[in-house]
Amino acid sequence: MTDQRTLEERNAEIVIAMWKGVIYEGQDEAVFKYIHPDYIQHNVNMPSGREHILHLVKIIRNLPEGFTPPARKELLRTVAQGDYVVAIWEQEQPDPTRPGETYLGHAFDMFRLEDGLIVEHWDDTRKWPRPWNEEQPS
Amino acid sequence: MSGRTELIAAAEPVAGLTTPVIAADHEAMLRSTDPDIERNKRLCYDMYRIVLQAGRADRVSDFIGPDYIQHNPNVVSGRDALAAFIRSSRPEREIEPAIRLPLIAIVAERDMVQFTFVRPEQDADDAPYHTSWFDLFRIEDGKIVEHWDPALKSAEMLKLDPNQRRLAT
Numbered sequence: 437m438t439d440q441r442t443l444e445e446r447n448a449e450i451v452i453a454m455w456k457g458v459i460y461e462g463q464d465e466a467v468f469k470y471i472h473p474d475y476i477q478h479n480v481n482m483p484s485g486r487e488h489i490l491h492l493v494k495i496i497r498n499l500p501e502g503f504t505p506p507a508r509k510e511l512l513r514t515v516a517q518g519d520y521v522v523a524i525w526e527q528e529q530p531d532p533t534r535p536g537e538t539y540l541g542h543a544f545d546m547f548r549l550e551d552g553l554i555v556e557h558w559d560d561t562r563k564w565p566r567p568w569n570e571e572q573p574s
Numbered sequence: 575m576s577g578r579t580e581l582i583a584a585a586e587p588v589a590g591l592t593t594p595v596i597a598a599d600h601e602a603m604l605r606s607t608d609p610d611i612e613r614n615k616r617l618c619y620d621m622y623r624i625v626l627q628a629g630r631a632d633r634v635s636d637f638i639g640p641d642y643i644q645h646n647p648n649v650v651s652g653r654d655a656l657a658a659f660i661r662s663s664r665p666e667r668e669i670e671p672a673i674r675l676p677l678i679a680i681v682a683e684r685d686m687v688q689f690t691f692v693r694p695e696q697d698a699d700d701a702p703y704h705t706s707w708f709d710l711f712r713i714e715d716g717k718i719v720e721h722w723d724p725a726l727k728s729a730e731m732l733k734l735d736p737n738q739r740r741l742a743t
Contacts, residue, residue, distance in 0.1 A: 444683060476592060477592060478592050478594065478704070478705070478706060479705070480591060480703045480704065480705060484592055513686075515681050515682070515683045515684075515686045515688045515710070516681070516683055517611075517681045517682055517683055520679055520681045521681075522681050522688045522690070522708070522710075524688075524708075524710055524722060529726055529727065531727060532727055532728065533727065539647055539727060541647065541724070541725075541726060541727075542645060542722045542723065542724055543724055544690075544706075544708035544710075544723075544724050546678075546679065546681070546688075546690050546706070546708070558678065558690060558706040559705070559706060560693075560705060560706055560707060560708055560724035561705060562695060562705060563695070563697045563698075563703055563705075565698075
């Protein structure tokens with residue numbers, strides 16, 4: 437049966453499946469299935485190259501003592517065109533004007549795909565005090 | 575399908591970090607085989623270079639619908655609020671034919687247009703690095719009616735002029 441989905445629909449599904457498998461479930465298999473070995477990473481807290489994500493999923497499976505992962509973000513929508521997929525998320529943020537309360541912020545991830553694999557990633561994160569690859573799983 | 579364009583190096587990389595990249599050809603990114611998508615992309619691109627970049631608050635209603643919803647936590651919703659924010663945060667400048675901020679991609683689908691930019695930053699020790707900035711627009715009846723970005727709530731943001739964030743070339 438021929439695949440009736442557009443390139444954009446296929447790419448958006450790959451991004452969502454990757455996020456679920458890698459970030460939510462910490463699966464090695466999802467890393468190999470969806471991410472190119474030489475993928476380029478523009479998030480300053482992560483080096484380029486798939487091998488670093490294999491380290492990341494170990495941490496996700498076994499969070500180190502005292503390590504607080506970033507607040508969970510919920511997918512609002514994707515926007516896809518050609519090789520690009522942008523994921524837009526809702527994420528609760530601490531409210532600096534009302535201590536102890538949060539407001540709804542938005543986070544963004546952009547992926548570039550080639551032949552069904554993620555080859556490049558950008559997001560809006562700032563620099564963390566320690567890079568991901570210096571953390572060790574517990 | 576819209577024109578694919580090369581990504582080219584935007585600046586010297588900070589030692590040990592990934593080289594930031596920008597789109598080589600804005601016109602190629604604006605073109606689309608779907609005329610509605612092309613029109614939506616050009617609408618947002620022109621709003622960016624005329625209203626945001628050149629500070630022409632008087633042109634807001636050419637691009638923005640009257641019931642404009644703003645999700646940036648530092649700017650209230652509404653077309654008049656946007657015009658006031660523009661007037662208070664930047665001077666009027668010459669209108670240029672292109673966006674001068676480091677634009678990586680324009681991604682458009684259905685009634686949405688998304689811009690991604692390189693964003694130079696400094697860390698806690700004032701060391702430079704690059705991250706990315708995103709602007710998402712929803713279009714209705716030929717005007718921009720809703721906007722999202724990754725801004726965090728902050729008093730300083732109200733005065734921020736993004737034209738200060740052009741990359742040194």
